[in-house]
Amino acid sequence: MRGAITDRIYAYFLRLTRRLSTRQMLMLLAVVVGLTAGVGTFLFEVLLHAIGAGLTRWFSVEKAQFLYLVYPVVGIILATLFVRHVVRDNISEGVTRVLYAMSRRNSRIARHNCWTSIVGGATTIGFGGSVGPEAPIVLTGAAIGSNIGQLARLNYKHTTLMLCCGAGAALAAIFKAPITGLVFVLEILMLDITATSIIPLLIATVTATTIAFILRGFDPIIAVTLRPEDAFQLWQIPLFILLGVLCGLMAWYFTSMNSRVGEFFKKQPSQYRKWLIGGAVLGVLIFIFPPLYGEGYEAFTGLMHGETQALFNNSLFYRFSHIEWVIILFVIATMFFKVIAMATTNAAGGVGGTFAPSLFVGAFTGAALALICNALFKWDVPIASFTLVGMAGVMAGVMNAPLTSIFLIAELSNGYGLFIPLMITACISFALNYWLDPDSIYTKQLRQKGELLTHDKDQSVFVFLKLEDLMETDFIRIREHMTLGDLIDIISTARRNIFPVIDNFGLLLGVVQLDDLRQDMFKREKYGARISNYMIQPPDRILEHESIQSILPKFEDNRTWMLPVVDKQGHYLGFISKSRILNAYREQLVKIQQ
Numbered sequence: 005m006r007g008a009i010t011d012r013i014y015a016y017f018l019r020l021t022r023r024l025s026t027r028q029m030l031m032l033l034a035v036v037v038g039l040t041a042g043v044g045t046f047l048f049e050v051l052l053h054a055i056g057a058g059l060t061r062w063f064s065v066e067k068a069q070f071l072y073l074v075y076p077v078v079g080i081i082l083a084t085l086f087v088r089h090v091v092r093d094n095i096s097e098g099v100t101r102v103l104y105a106m107s108r109r110n111s112r113i114a115r116h117n118c119w120t121s122i123v124g125g126a127t128t129i130g131f132g133g134s135v136g137p138e139a140p141i142v143l144t145g146a147a148i149g150s151n152i153g154q155l156a157r158l159n160y161k162h163t164t165l166m167l168c169c170g171a172g173a174a175l176a177a178i179f180k181a182p183i184t185g186l187v188f189v190l191e192i193l194m195l196d197i198t199a200t201s202i203i204p205l206l207i208a209t210v211t212a213t214t215i216a217f218i219l220r221g222f223d224p225i226i227a228v229t230l231r232p233e234d235a236f237q238l239w240q241i242p243l244f245i246l247l248g249v250l251c252g253l254m255a256w257y258f259t260s261m262n263s264r265v266g267e268f269f270k271k272q273p274s275q276y277r278k279w280l281i282g283g284a285v286l287g288v289l290i291f292i293f294p295p296l297y298g299e300g301y302e303a304f305t306g307l308m309h310g311e312t313q314a315l316f317n318n319s320l321f322y323r324f325s326h327i328e329w330v331i332i333l334f335v336i337a338t339m340f341f342k343v344i345a346m347a348t349t350n351a352a353g354g355v356g357g358t359f360a361p362s363l364f365v366g367a368f369t370g371a372a373l374a375l376i377c378n379a380l381f382k383w384d385v386p387i388a389s390f391t392l393v394g395m396a397g398v399m400a401g402v403m404n405a406p407l408t409s410i411f412l413i414a415e416l417s418n419g420y421g422l423f424i425p426l427m428i429t430a431c432i433s434f435a436l437n438y439w440l441d442p443d444s445i446y447t448k449q450l451r452q453k454g455e456l457l458t459h460d461k462d463q464s465v466f467v468f469l470k471l472e473d474l475m476e477t478d479f480i481r482i483r484e485h486m487t488l489g490d491l492i493d494i495i496s497t498a499r500r501n502i503f504p505v506i507d508n509f510g511l512l513l514g515v516v517q518l519d520d521l522r523q524d525m526f527k528r529e530k531y532g533a534r535i536s537n538y539m540i541q542p543p544d545r546i547l548e549h550e551s552i553q554s555i556l557p558k559f560e561d562n563r564t565w566m567l568p569v570v571d572k573q574g575h576y577l578g579f580i581s582k583s584r585i586l587n588a589y590r591e592q593l594v595k596i597q598q
Contacts, residue, residue: 241428
C-alpha cells in the first residue's frame with residue numbers, strides 16, 4: 005500500500021515537472037534542494053552537539069582529563085565499523101568524493117550519502133576526532149542534490165547543477181553565509197558561471213541559510229565581534245604581507261603533512277594497526293593539547309577574542325596559562341600538531357574534512373604573529389583581526405580558493421572592514437602555495453589519476469574519456485609457433501592489418517604488420533617460415549586503466565597511430581588508436597560545450 009502511494013506521488017511529481025519550462029523546473033528543484041540541505045545540516049549539528057556535550061560537559065577545566073586518551077580512538081573505531089558494515093562504501097574526503105562523482109560517475113552519488121556522512125562525521129568529531137564537519141555535510145548536500153536530480157530524470161548537465169546546489173546550500177547553512185556557498189561552488193567545484201547555473205545556485209544557498217536562521221537563530225557558527233580598535237590601519241600592511249607568506253608556508257605544510265601521514269597509514273597491514281597507531285597518536289596529542297579535540301571552533305573563537313587562558317582548559321599546563329611566552333609556544337605547537345591530528349583522524353578511519361582544520365591552523369597562525377609582535381616589540385597588534393585574516397590565508401592556500409576564504413571571513417565578521425587585508429593575505433598565501441604545489445588538498449589525488457574536471461574545457465574532455473571504452477578488441481591473435489602459411493589463411497578473413505602475437509599464457513610477445521608480409525605473401529616457398537621472423541616489437545605499450553592524457557604523448561613521441569594495451573603482467577587486452585581517441589574527443593567536446 006505504501007509503495008503504491010509513493011509511486012503515485014512520484015508520478016504526479018514527474019507530470020508536474022513536465023508542465024514547467026527547464027528554467028522554472030531548475031528553480032523549483034533548487035528550493036527543494038536548499039530546504040533539504042538546510043534541514044540535513046541542522047540534524048548534523050544537533051547530533052554532533054549531543055555527542056560532544058554528553059562526553060565532555062562535566063569536565064573540570066582545571067584538571068587534565070585522561071579520557072582524552074580514550075575518546076578519539078573509540079570514535080574512530082565506531083566510525084570505521086559503521087562505514088565497513090553499514091555503509092559499505094567510501095564516505096571520507098567528502099569534497100574529493102563530490103569532484104570524483106562529477107568527473108567519473110555522471111554526477112551520481114549513492115542515496116546512502118544523504119545520511120551516512122552525517123552519522124559518520126558526527127561520531128568521529130563528537131568523540132574528539134580532530135577534523136571538520138564541512139566535508140561530510142558538503143557530501144550530504146551534494147548527495148541530496150544529485151538524487152533529487154536523478155528522481156526528476158535530469159540530464160548530466162542539470163544533475164550536476166543540482167549536485168552543486170546541494171553542496172553550496174549545505175556549506176551556506178553550516179556557516180549561515182550564502183555568498184560563501186555560492187563562491188565555493190564556482191571556485192572549488194568549478195561550475196561554469198552562466199545565468200542558468202547562478203540563479204538556481206543563489207536560490208539554493210539563500211533557502212538553506214534561511215532554514216538555518218529559522219532552526220538555529222541568527223548567531224553565526226563562529227561568534228565574531230570586531231571592536232573599533234580592531235579596525236584595519238595602513239601601518240599594518242607589512243604585517244599582513246608577512247602573514248600572507250607565513251600562511252602560504254603553513255598551507256604547504258598542511259597539504260604535505262596530510263599526504264605523508266596518509267601514505268604512512270596506507271602502508272599499515274591491517275585496520276587494527278591503524279586503530280592502534282591512530283588512537284595512540286591522536287589521544288596523546290589531545291591529552292597534551294586539548295584545543296585539538298573536535299573541530300576546534302571554540303578554541304580559535306576564544307583565541308580571536310584574546311581569551312588565551314581558555315586554551316589551557318583541561319591541560320597539563322593550566323597553571324602556566326598566565327605566562328606570556330608559554331602562551332606563544334602553546335599556540336605555535338597547537339598550530340603544527342593540529343595538522344598531524346587531522347591527518348591521523350582521517351587516515352585511521354575517521355570521517356571528517358579539512359575545511360575547519362585549515363581555519364583552525366590559520367587562526368592560530370595569525371594569533372601567533374600578533375602575540376609575538378606584542379610581546380617582543382610592544383606593538384598594539386589586534387589579535388582578533390589577525391586571527392580572522394590568518395584563517396582566510398591558510399584556507400586560501402590549502403584549498404586553492406582565495407575568493408571563498410575572503411567572502412567567508414567577510415560574512416562571518418559581519419562586514420567588509422577587513423577586506424583589504426583579507427585580499428592581501430589570501431592572495432599572497434594562494435600564490436606562494438600554488439608555486440610550491442599547484443594542487444589543492446582536494447584535487448591532488450584526482451589530478452594524478454586524470455579524474456579532475458577543470459574550467460579548461462579541452463582538459464576536462466579527457467576526464468570523460470575512458471581507455472576501456474575506446475579500446476578495440478577485434479584483432480585476431482596469433483601464436484609465435486605459427487608459420488607464414490598459417491597466417492595467410494587467417495588474412496583472407498581478417499579485417500585488420502595488424503596481428504598481436506601471444507604465447508600460451510596470453511602474454512604479448514610482439515606484433516605482425518600486413519605491410520611487412522607483402523613481399524613474401526605470394527611466394528609459396530616462404531610459407532613454411534616461422535611467423536616470429538616477421539614479428540616486431542610495438543613502439544610502446546599502454547597499461548590498462550591508464551589516463552587518456554598520458555596516452556596521447558606516446559602516440560606523438562613514437563609517430564604511430566596504433567598501440568597495444570596490456571595489463572600489469574603484460575597480458576594482451578586489445579589496441580587503442582589515435583583516430584578513435586580524437587573522434588571521441590570531438591564528440592565529448594560538443595556535449596560539454598552544450
